[in-house]
Amino acid sequence: MLCAALAALTASFTRTAESAQVTALPVVFVSMLGSGIVFPAEVLPDRLASVCELLPLSPRSGSSRAAGAGS
Numbered sequence: 001m002l003c004a005a006l007a008a009l010t011a012s013f014t015r016t017a018e019s020a021q022v023t024a025l026p027v028v029f030v031s032m033l034g035s036g037i038v039f040p041a042e043v044l045p046d047r048l049a050s051v052c053e054l055l056p057l058s059p060r061s062g063s064s065r066a067a068g069a070g071s
Helices: 002-013 020-035 046-052 062-068
Strands: none
């Protein structure tokens, strides 16, 4: 759902198909920075970390990760 909303937001700024990749780039960078790929999410303040958990590239929570692994 969040990805569809972000896609609609970036589509409103995109004029051509060629510029679509450049338009989506800031969204991808912010998602990478907040998801723990670049630096650990544990170093973020609690409120910011809870918001960053909702980003598309963020790992799943511990309970759903354990359920997905068959534990």
